[in-house]
Amino acid sequence: MNGADTNPQDSPAEKKKRTFYKQEKPNEEMFAQNNFHKTYKGMKAERPYKCTNCGKSFNKSSHLKRHMVIHRRECPYECSICGKIFNKSSHLQRHMVIHSGERPYECSICGKSFTQSSYRKLHVIIHSGERPYKCTSCGKSFNHSSTLTRHRRIHSGECPYKCTSCGKSFNQPSNLTRHMTIHNAERPYKCTSCGKSFKHSSNLKTHMRIHNGKRPYKCTSCGKSFNWSSNLKTHNMRIHNGKRQ
Structure with missing residues (x-):
């Protein structure tokens, strides 16, 4: 006779007590578990901004807006790290070097390394002394086209760098940076x-x-x-x- 299973001599109070302890804990655990799944499910579902072109969804409108550039400008190659987009896979591959820290192009003269061969080519001009970029206004020569562009602003009076606080404009970004200390009261x-x-x-x-x-x-x-x-x-x-x- 299996009396342990039937417990015929248990009083109604003992049966109620045993039933109470059997049901209370599982009910609390089930409630917490259900609540967790509902919350998690809600978090996963919160991607209300959907791309009408490819169906990809986003949790922020700004993310969708950035993504749409891929379709508008025909730039299907997106960097998975920073989100920058490219129209050619080779351009994305070249960009990825920025994140990897790899600098495979080394100057044979001084040993300085660069992420792109074009950067190394510009750098080598420093050692050769070549100054192929000449100002047509004053005849001064420069080793980089960007330096000539900055120099030309002396003659043209162009000041493309504008202070957002007071509206004053400058011909060099460094001059704008120097000027901004007036507004932020910083004394470094x-x-x-x-x-x-x-x-x-x-x-x-x-x-x-x-x-x-x-x-x-x-x-x-x-x-x-x-x-x-x-x-x-x-x-x-x-x-x-x-x-x-």
Whole structure:
């Protein structure tokens, strides 16, 4: 007789207690599990932005917008790392070197390496001394076409780099970067002697003459030196020209 299975002598309270402990835990686990699956299922389904061309879905409209460029510009080759697109597989392959860190093109003169052969070709001009790019306005020559392009802005007055804060324009990106420190109040150049900070490295360099005693501005008439160009100018006006300001 298998009395352990039937438990004929158990009281109603003991049966209720045993039933309670058998059902409570599984119900809690089932609830948590169902809740997890519902949540996870909802997360996976949250891709409401669908491409009408290929059916691919995205969770953000900006991602769909970026993806649509593939169809509009006929650039089907997309970088899986940064999302940049290309119209040729060879261009994508060349681009991937940026992410891999590979620099297979080495300069035989100085050993510097490059990601593309065209970059190495531009670099080699530095060693040859060749300056094939000539300014038609002043005759000055340059080793790179990009350098000539920047130089031409001196003659044309073109200032394509505009400050978004005040609207002032500049002919070089470096000049715009230097200008932007005016707006952000950043003073990254600090004097190690007195702790005073400056917005530009040139200002710090000028300030350091107070501490190092350098006097780079020399009077050609008497040989006296000054730490500021303004002091030399004042000296020439007062002493050698007989004028006082």
